[in-house]
Amino acid sequence: MLSSNQRKFILQLNKKKYRLANKLFVAEGKKVVNELINSDWRFKNIFSTEKNFHLDSKLLTLEEMKKISNFKTPSHVLGIFILPDSQQIISEDITIGVDGISDPGNLGTIIRLCDWFGLSELICSKNTVDCFNSKVIQASMGSIARINCHYVDDLGGALSAMEKPIYGATLKGESIYSSILPNRASYVFGSESHGISKLLLSQLEGELSIPMFREGDNKAESLNVANASAIFLSELFRDLKEND
Amino acid sequence: MLSSNQRKFILQLNKKKYRLANKLFVAEGKKVVNELINSDWRFKNIFSTEKNFHLDSKLLTLEEMKKISNFKTPSHVLGIFILPDSQQIISEDITIGVDGISDPGNLGTIIRLCDWFGLSELICSKNTVDCFNSKVIQASMGSIARINCHYVDDLGGALSAMEKPIYGATLKGESIYSSILPNRASYVFGSESHGISKLLLSQLEGELSIPMFREGDNKAESLNVANASAIFLSELFRDLKEND
Structure with missing residues (x-):
């Protein structure tokens, strides 16, 4: 179950200013979320409509997922990740x-x-x-x-x-x-x-x-x-x- | 003004079976509709939120356009065109x-x-x-x-x-x-x-x-x-x- 405050918070992350203020962003989709989990980036929350998607994932109903998804057809997985620190420009060839x-x-x-x-x-x-x-x-x-x-x-x-x-x-x-x-x-x-x-x-x-x-x-x-x-x-x- | 029947009819054309049954399809966007008007294809109706988009275009309010558009941000022009006849395969190189x-x-x-x-x-x-x-x-x-x-x-x-x-x-x-x-x-x-x-x-x-x-x-x-x-x-x- 997601509280209405949690829902509101996740939806706010659709806006750049809230992403910057909270140093968080949202990723949707099994493949994408999996890739980000396996990268150097850290996650804060993982939500999934499937049991056991990830050790730390929280189970949601499809109805709950619909309410936080940014897509017409919501994906089965949504992750909240920590915005990575900005890097120096290296200038490749x-x-x-x-x-x-x-x-x-x-x-x-x-x-x-x-x-x-x-x-x-x-x-x-x-x-x-x-x-x-x-x-x-x-x-x-x-x-x-x-x-x-x-x-x-x-x-x-x-x-x-x-x-x-x-x-x-x-x-x-x-x-x-x-x-x-x-x-x-x-x-x-x-x-x-x-x-x-x-x-x-x-x-x-x-x-x-x-x-x-x-x-x-x-x-x-x-x-x-x-x-x-x-x-x-x-x-x-x-x-x-x-x-x- | 669009009647609710007209609105319903246009929205039905989102489905392939209605396009085939009516031999019609919908195109949205100024550039695209203009290109199709200037092609060999024939149109049945052109709707626009702008006056004088085309001699035959019918003026709609943005609110009316929203109700028939297939896009989150509706375009200013929507055309209903006649499905072209199917052609023979020519097999280019x-x-x-x-x-x-x-x-x-x-x-x-x-x-x-x-x-x-x-x-x-x-x-x-x-x-x-x-x-x-x-x-x-x-x-x-x-x-x-x-x-x-x-x-x-x-x-x-x-x-x-x-x-x-x-x-x-x-x-x-x-x-x-x-x-x-x-x-x-x-x-x-x-x-x-x-x-x-x-x-x-x-x-x-x-x-x-x-x-x-x-x-x-x-x-x-x-x-x-x-x-x-x-x-x-x-x-x-x-x-x-x-x-x-």
């Missing part, structure tokens, strides 16, 4: 930056992509959706525990401080297939609706694009930003595996 | 097949990807989410009007009839970066939770994978299927643009 991504699913899948391609950090502009939003956590499928997301006031400044060239993904840049992509550089993806901010555009070494393959007026105008990131990351890292 | 994709966002972004890379059809197993689901339409961002989605009872049979080899995206196949990817072949992506069905696996010419870039046990187990499709399509078509 390849750095990915995101400038104002607002869709939690897009940010979560970009985190999952960074993990797949072996990166360990992602630099986010301040107006990017919070990575501890439960929908981001869910879409990251646990990769959030391996990717340090750094939120910075000035994305251009933070990337410039790394002393590497900064390239931006836009719709009118050089083709990624015919350009040489430096393997010590930052690559930035802009927001779903407005792309990369004007100020940051002026700080780029160059703009890069995935070329269109369809001729004529009647065609897709753009790709989803997570899919575009997938293709960029694949192009950046494929040479490492081409002769395997 | 490259064919993409999906086997049981259940997430509407994933199917919609795969449709958008096929459009970007210049394909004109997608072959879907019968248990794949319906492409006229409004969330698929939304995620396709209008590309649905340019990609014929064919639903087939027997995906392996339909692809075999094209007399091209069939390759499947799995987690333990040959690396796509070091394999020669035939440019006359079918490539199949499986469901988010179960991958490619057993029967279809036995009909494959080969399995292909995006290799992992992180060593050790602690890493992402898989990529989102739409992101994996993005990387496969990029690998399949990049040679066309490499010397541009």
